[in-house]
Every structure is written in C-alpha cells, then in structure tokens.
Amino acid sequence: MMKRQPLISRAPASQEASVPTPEPEARAVVPSAPTRASFSQCYRNEILFLASCAFVMWMFHTLRGGASPAQRITQKQIDAAVMHTMENNALPSQAARAAEIIAPSVVRVRGFSSEDEANKMGKSDNAQPNQIDPSDADENVGIGSGVIIKEDGTILTNLHVVSGAKKIKVRFFDGMETDAEMIGAQPENDLAVLKPKAVPDDMHPATMRSTNDLRPGDLVVATGFPFGIGPSTSAGVVSGLKREFRSPRGKRVLTNLIQFDAAANPGNSGGPLVTADGEVVGIVTGILNPTDQRVFIGIGFAVPIENATSAMGMSPF
Numbered sequence: 001m002m003k004r005q006p007l008i009s010r011a012p013a014s015q016e017a018s019v020p021t022p023e024p025e026a027r028a029v030v031p032s033a034p035t036r037a038s039f040s041q042c043y044r045n046e047i048l049f050l051a052s053c054a055f056v057m058w059m060f061h062t063l064r065g066g067a068s069p070a071q072r073i074t075q076k077q078i079d080a081a082v083m084h085t086m087e088n089n090a091l092p093s094q095a096a097r098a099a100e101i102i103a104p105s106v107v108r109v110r111g112f113s114s115e116d117e118a119n120k121m122g123k124s125d126n127a128q129p130n131q132i133d134p135s136d137a138d139e140n141v142g143i144g145s146g147v148i149i150k151e152d153g154t155i156l157t158n159l160h161v162v163s164g165a166k167k168i169k170v171r172f173f174d175g176m177e178t179d180a181e182m183i184g185a186q187p188e189n190d191l192a193v194l195k196p197k198a199v200p201d202d203m204h205p206a207t208m209r210s211t212n213d214l215r216p217g218d219l220v221v222a223t224g225f226p227f228g229i230g231p232s233t234s235a236g237v238v239s240g241l242k243r244e245f246r247s248p249r250g251k252r253v254l255t256n257l258i259q260f261d262a263a264a265n266p267g268n269s270g271g272p273l274v275t276a277d278g279e280v281v282g283i284v285t286g287i288l289n290p291t292d293q294r295v296f297i298g299i300g301f302a303v304p305i306e307n308a309t310s311a312m313g314m315s316p317f
Helices: 036-042 044-066 075-088 094-105 115-127 305-310
Strands: 106-112 143-148 155-158 167-171 177-186 191-196 219-224 232-246 253-260 272-274 280-287 300-304
Touching: 094 106, 094 143, 094 219, 094 232, 094 272, 106 155, 143 219, 143 280, 155 280, 167 191, 219 253, 219 280, 253 280, 280 305, 300 305
Parallel strands: none
Antiparallel strands: 106 143, 106 167, 143 155, 155 191, 167 177, 177 191, 219 232, 219 272, 232 253, 253 300, 272 280, 280 300
C-alpha cells in the first residue's frame, strides 16, 4: 500500500474555539469571533472531512503496528485468518497446474497410409473430432500425441505412431491442423521428430527439465490423446527409473526408461510426461500389459527427455 502523506497534523482534532484577548498594543478595532453555532454551520462539511481523515489515519497507524500491545494482531489471529482463507478458497491441485502449463504445447499426431485415407478421416474429423475408432489408435499408422519443443514448432513424438505413414497431420491446442513431415528418427528410443508446415501465432514450446533429480514418488502428469480423445490428462507418480521394456510389436528392447503410474492408453504415445511444474521430463512410449488387451494396468514407460532431445542432435542440459 502506498504510504499516504498526513492530511492533518497529529494534534487533537477537537479543541475548544476561543477568542484571543487583545493585547494592549492591539488596534482599537478587533473583529468579533463567530459564535459556536455560526462556526459549526459554516464549516460543517470541513469538520466532517477532517474527522474522517483523522479516523483513516488512526486505522492506518493501528494496522502498521502503532496500536498498543493489547490491540496488535497476534500470530494466532494470523494463523486463523490463513486457515479461514484456505478453507473457503479452493486452490488448484498440482496436477491441474501442470496440465494448464503444458496444454498449449501438446499436439495430436495422426499418420495415414494414403492421401485418400487422410482426406476421408479429415472429413469425419471435422464433424466429431474426438470420435475416433479405438482400433485405429496408436497403430503403426494411426493416432498418437506429440509435444512442441522448439520455437519453430518442432515436435517430438513416437516413431511407431508415424512409421510407414504416407501423410502426417498434427492438430494444435487451438484446433489448427496442418501437414507435417518427419525430419528425424531415433529407432533405438522409438522417437521421431516432426516439422509442421504451419504453426499458430501464439504457439508455446514446452520447457524441458533434466531427469537427474527425478526420484520415485515424484508427481508426474501425462497429457495426450488416448484413443483419440483429448487432450486428456492423468496424474500419478514416478514408479521407477532405468527400466527396460520390450515393444510388443517391434520386438525392440528400450532401455533407461522412466516407469510411471499415471494412466496411459493407446493414443498417449508420443505425448509429454511432465513434473508438477509442467516441465517435460519424458516422452510416453509404451504400456505394460501381460494380456492381449491394450489397456492400462498401472505400468507405463517414458523415454527420458535427454534421450529424446538427442534424437534432434541437441541436449539442453
């Protein structure tokens, strides 16, 4: 609060008005003092104004600690006020905050086997963008997720989402959809790098964070398009580090993975795994299920961001 200059002096505001006695040397003619009634009638508004200012100054002085010790706010009163505020004002959860931060950087990625297939899916997608046949999601040519990691719109995703695709489309957070091409790949980590042909004006690349200080139990959030529905968010914790996972389709063994328990399903592949601060620590790449059912049972894997950025020939850490 800006410190206001005093509008009145600190002298008592209410003093008896008196008429001074003329000194012997004073002039013979001395104006008579106004009576009490005429003074209050003439200066009623000014008196009310000065009284209000005096009250405001007293309140300011009290709140700043100028009151007597008995009137000062105690720690107990402060704690009670804080508790009242917390009980009556719901704060956003850590997961909600992380999801809000990463949302502008998440994209939906689709690979098509032909131009005709892309055009066909494009028409149906305009009508109901989230109603996608689950059997199409996350196949070698299918539906997945991605995350923008550079100012020029460069996207990281999973290689198995776009491998073999004749045409690739990406949809940004604002609904804008454009073609993209694969400009890099890292098969040993199931990663692909995409470059969109156009990007939104208010695009926001994600912030990446080293996994060096990541520990089991840390909160993580997975955001993407499971079964084409999204963007969808799920939260969990880091379950383990430096895990190995054999891809059920490519039979490729992936190493040095982050294990997590935030719900992930076909279509989440390629999406970001982020911390409570909304910073990307991994790229979701697979789920473990000992049955033939391709649904989440509590174990997901993500490629550490250090491995992911090396697919672009860069390392920010």
